[in-house]
Amino acid sequence: MPTEAEAETELAAVLRSRGLRMTAQRQLVLEAVRALGHATPERIHERIRGQVEGVNITTVYRTLDLLEELQLVSHTHLSHGAPTYHLSGDRGHAHLVCHRCGRITEVDPTMFAGVRREVADATGFVMDVGHVALFGTCAECLEKHA
Incomplete structure (x- = not known):
């Protein structure tokens, strides 16, 4: 993950390449x-x-839209409310969202390779699990309520 200074330089360069200027808000x-x-x-x-x-x-909304267009941030719907934004990376990640405490855990999407293959074999549909949200109960909440 880049430092704040590196990210600021990257943001400025991306904005300049699109004919846009760096602002404090951005x-x-x-x-x-x-x-x-x-x-x-x-x-x-x-x-x-x-x-x-x-x-x-x-x-904030307009800036997030611009940052997403510039591929600096991505959004995921982790609930029925507003989208959740996070930095874009060179790899996707799946989100495990706990119903009880709200904790969000990121996992490598390759964990779902078997499921992707099974769905594709059965239906011809190829899933994109790069930014998926799965809901359940985290280990700590299960332990507390055991």
Whole structure:
């Protein structure tokens, strides 16, 4: 994972290559996504409001859309609410979401290779498990409620 300085330089370079300029709002949103790991636009807004003028929830949504278009962030739907944003990486990951405590655990999508193959063999459908969310109960919650 790049440092904040490296990410800022990367963001500036990507923006310049598209004829866009670096703004404090864009940098703050990207930094918030990095710091929070998985966050809704509302959580990102809570983290950065007051740090620079002109950052309202609409600005956060627009900035997230731009950062996703630039392939710097990705979103996943981890519940029925707003999408959750995280930094884009060179590999995908599946999200294991605990119904009880809300913990989100990332796992390598290759864990699902057998399931992908079985579904493809049975239906001809090829699943993309790069950014999937699976719901269940984490080990700690199972232990607490045993």
